[in-house]
Amino acid sequence: MFSVTACKDFSNKVLGKGELKDTLTEKLVVKEKIPHLLNRWDSLQKNQIQFTVDSLHPVPIKQQKRELKDSLRKAFDTYPKHIYLTFDDGPLIGSAFIDSIAKEKNIKVSVFLIGKHANMSKGRKRDLARYESNPLIACYNHSYTHANNQYSRFYNNPQNAFADFEKNEKDLNLKHKIVRLPGRNIWIYDDVRKIDLKNGSSTADLLHKNGYTIYGWDVEWRLNSITGAPIQSQESTLSHIRNYMNNKSSMVPNNVVFLMHDDMFQTQKGQQELSSLIDALKKDGYQFEFMQDYPIKY
Ligand SMILES: [Zn+2]
Known part of the structure; x- marks a missing residue:
């Protein structure tokens, strides 16, 4: 007692x-x-x-x-609606902008990091240091190698994949046991287990057994990283988010996890797209949250 x-x-x-x-x-x-x-x-x-x-x-x-x-x-609908801006694969060119826009708009941002990218150059190390020192940014684990983009091979060896996440946690000194799997939209938290592709599930289960929480995403937005031109228009992405919020069709009602990638914001065009999208989300009255607080239940 x-x-x-x-x-x-x-x-x-x-x-x-x-x-x-x-x-x-x-x-x-x-x-x-x-x-x-x-x-x-x-x-x-x-x-x-x-x-x-x-x-x-x-x-x-x-x-x-x-x-x-x-x-x-x-x-x-009588309760607040929560949006989780999540950026994958950083640090990359584009990360510095994410760091500064979080401050400019005073919003919480979640980043799922790749240790290998942080070790590529001084510039990326600097981007990582920016993320770490920004209280509006929460850093999470997206594996050390990003499976070297060979997902099936990576997940066919769950022990090695698990070790890759552990290495990332250690290298980046990550404080939260929160991961997103490269190339997979898999969720394991509380009593929820949702698997998109079976290959990947053993790695996810192994991580979960060892105290990790695994989060996927509800809505993804893609821009051409070289030109900054939207692959999905901002309007259609916004209406996708609003539909999820209003129809309660996201994983948890009133909570929408929104996926983007750091390299989408290396051009001025891409940066303007993000800036105006954030303004629209604010105007809708959504509250910006960290993934460590997901989900907010009513
Ligand atoms: Zn990724």
Whole structure:
């Protein structure tokens, strides 16, 4: 049992009056907070809710389901919506811009890093140092070699793949055990396990068994890295994100994980695209979050 009185010897000078008790209470409350909406939503998705047809007011089950889904959607809409800007494969040319735009727009940004890229040149080392010293940027693990872009071969040897992530964690001194697999959209966290390509699942399971959380993405945006020209237009990417938020079709309702790559932002054109996209997301009222806080449940 936890006892608040055990802490009474700490002086208020160190902790601030009532601060310790309040922080602990807050933590307990957050930990015990039950995500009622999400639980109900998940049960509906998994067909675990029993519907019955009342003979006096016969409403078809299909319609009852639709109505419940709509009412849950509306209930989710009364809560904040969270966007996770994630940038993969850095440090690369383009990383310096991501570092500066996070500050300029005052938004949280998540980067999934490749150790091999950090060791390529002084410039990339400098980019890494920028990321590390920016409190608005959280650094995570995307493997040391990025599978040398030979994904099947990489994942056919889960032990070696696992060692590659460990090397990256050590080399880059990463503080969070959060990874994204190169070339795979795989999620393993809490009681969720979603695999896109089976080859890759053994590596993901091995990582998870060793305390790592694996995150994929909901929406991806691509630009031509040489010209900065969008491969998917900004409007279509924005509407993709808005649809996910409004229809609750992302992995977790009200949370959208958005994937981009550092090298997309090496040209002025690409940089302007990102800047205006962030402005649009802000205008929509979305809150920018770190992946370590994913998912925010209601
Ligand atoms: Zn990658």
